[in-house]
Amino acid sequence: MTSSVIANIPSLWREMSGGRSELPSLQNDRDTDVVIVGGGYTGLAAAHRLIERGVATVVLEANRIGWGASGRNGGVVSAKVRQSFPAIAAQHGLETARSVHRLCHTAVDELEALIEALGLTQAGFQRCGNLRCAHHERAFKSIADEAEWLQRALGDGDQRVLSAEAVHDETGSRAFFGGVLSEGVGTLLPLAYVEGLAEVLVKRHGLALFEQTPATGIRRTDGGVSVITPGGEVRARQVILATNAYSGQTEAGERIRTRLVPFRSSIIATEPLAPAVQQRLLVNNRSYGETRRMMRWFRKVDGRFLFGGRGAFGKHDSRVAFDALQRSMISLFPDLANVKVAYRWSGHVGMTLDALPHVGRFDDRMVFAAGYNGAGVSLSNYMGRLAADFSLGDSPDVSLFGASNFRRVPCYPLREFGIRLTAGWYQLLDAMGR
Numbered sequence: 001m002t003s004s005v006i007a008n009i010p011s012l013w014r015e016m017s018g019g020r021s022e023l024p025s026l027q028n029d030r031d032t033d034v035v036i037v038g039g040g041y042t043g044l045a046a047a048h049r050l051i052e053r054g055v056a057t058v059v060l061e062a063n064r065i066g067w068g069a070s071g072r073n074g075g076v077v078s079a080k081v082r083q084s085f086p087a088i089a090a091q092h093g094l095e096t097a098r099s100v101h102r103l104c105h106t107a108v109d110e111l112e113a114l115i116e117a118l119g120l121t122q123a124g125f126q127r128c129g130n131l132r133c134a135h136h137e138r139a140f141k142s143i144a145d146e147a148e149w150l151q152r153a154l155g156d157g158d159q160r161v162l163s164a165e166a167v168h169d170e171t172g173s174r175a176f177f178g179g180v181l182s183e184g185v186g187t188l189l190p191l192a193y194v195e196g197l198a199e200v201l202v203k204r205h206g207l208a209l210f211e212q213t214p215a216t217g218i219r220r221t222d223g224g225v226s227v228i229t230p231g232g233e234v235r236a237r238q239v240i241l242a243t244n245a246y247s248g249q250t251e252a253g254e255r256i257r258t259r260l261v262p263f264r265s266s267i268i269a270t271e272p273l274a275p276a277v278q279q280r281l282l283v284n285n286r287s288y289g290e291t292r293r294m295m296r297w298f299r300k301v302d303g304r305f306l307f308g309g310r311g312a313f314g315k316h317d318s319r320v321a322f323d324a325l326q327r328s329m330i331s332l333f334p335d336l337a338n339v340k341v342a343y344r345w346s347g348h349v350g351m352t353l354d355a356l357p358h359v360g361r362f363d364d365r366m367v368f369a370a371g372y373n374g375a376g377v378s379l380s381n382y383m384g385r386l387a388a389d390f391s392l393g394d395s396p397d398v399s400l401f402g403a404s405n406f407r408r409v410p411c412y413p414l415r416e417f418g419i420r421l422t423a424g425w426y427q428l429l430d431a432m433g434r
């Protein structure tokens, strides 16, 4: 690796990571068994699995490692998908809900196992739990019922219902009507994790990983594929597309791009909190989320308060959107009224039509994993691993996450309009407490 300046988006994570050396870009043609396009959690987890199975692998990353969602996210490690498990059971039956639930929990276990096996202590992984805070009495009843259902129908003993008073004692906010604590999940430091993973795979396992190497096209060849980049082509038997919500960068990502709706998700991080405020807010240092459809989440890192949320924030960051996030934070936590915001950043999450992630084959030479709907820290790692298995000809059981359910977005050019309409509708329902 040669040393260089960091060409990556500014964020608290970037500041905390302190920078790292740059990896080379591809400068010649290469032959390998599997080529992976995209060097986020999905792509690197796939690479790790292939190395474990003794398969020659090349990873191509268009930007720097951690440039995509894997270096920008909130670091909330969850064991869920956007659809609730009771809703999945109602639509697809109890056995299917059970298998999706199992996949989500396996994803957290696999993430922890990977971090431990590779000694990635810099990732700061902790099973500190997540507290879901109800923004309305009706929402409280609904999450309490869901917790009871999870215990009864799926044997999930990780959930604990907390009263409004208990949620106030823990969060320091009077805005909530109660909450549900999920104990088995946790948090990590997103960029430190993805950078650490890349470094171990390159330095310890000899992974051929190229930064600033966009795949500009993919062609079928006799018995394989050829992935074209500005500096050379990579010939392989199989290609794994791991470009998720950033699939629009070149036409190589087309088959994922047309199946996802990218939604902007934004984060603000305050200046370090005064000791008295520090001791009042989020005292158990978990991750926290709200029940609103346009969900806000929060956690403390490095003595600062982080507050994030999804919204119809358009193609680019805007000060107006970040200011709205700050107002929302202050309305929940009036203690933060005079605390300055030090960092603002955002990124794209990839939403799917069925609100579920997908992994599998596009054809006999192309495998993919994508569409985590904003809950991909643990799932992208697990599904990257499963994508590697698919690329070697295996057919792991992935329940509803299979390729046949990964449908194209109809009327794709109208998606921006659709996002705004949906977000506006959700905001209205949230405001009405529905």
Ligand SMILES: Cc1cc2nc3c(=O)[nH]c(=O)nc-3n(C[C@H](O)[C@H](O)[C@H](O)COP(=O)(O)OP(=O)(O)OC[C@H]3O[C@@H](n4cnc5c(N)ncnc54)[C@H](O)[C@@H]3O)c2cc1C
Pocket (backbone or CB within 6 Å): 037, 038, 039, 040, 041, 042, 043, 060, 061, 062, 063, 064, 066, 067, 068, 069, 070, 071, 072, 073, 074, 075, 076, 077, 078, 213, 214, 215, 216, 242, 243, 244, 245, 246, 247, 248, 249, 250, 252, 253, 265, 266, 267, 308, 345, 346, 347, 348, 349, 369, 370, 372, 373, 374, 375, 376, 377, 378, 380
């Ligand atoms: C602001 C934000 C907050 C989030 N918070 C959370 C959270 O708290 N918890 C949670 O579970 N999930 C969260 N997510 C979602 C989570 O970060 C993602 O699901 C996960 O990181 C997806 O990983 P990935 O590797 O599939 O995609 P990415 O990390 O986006 O990686 C895709 C990579 O592909 C590269 N690429 C694209 N096209 C090409 C090409 N043609 N050639 C080569 N490379 C290419 C891109 O440069 C990019 O680096 C959040 C996302 C965002 C944006």
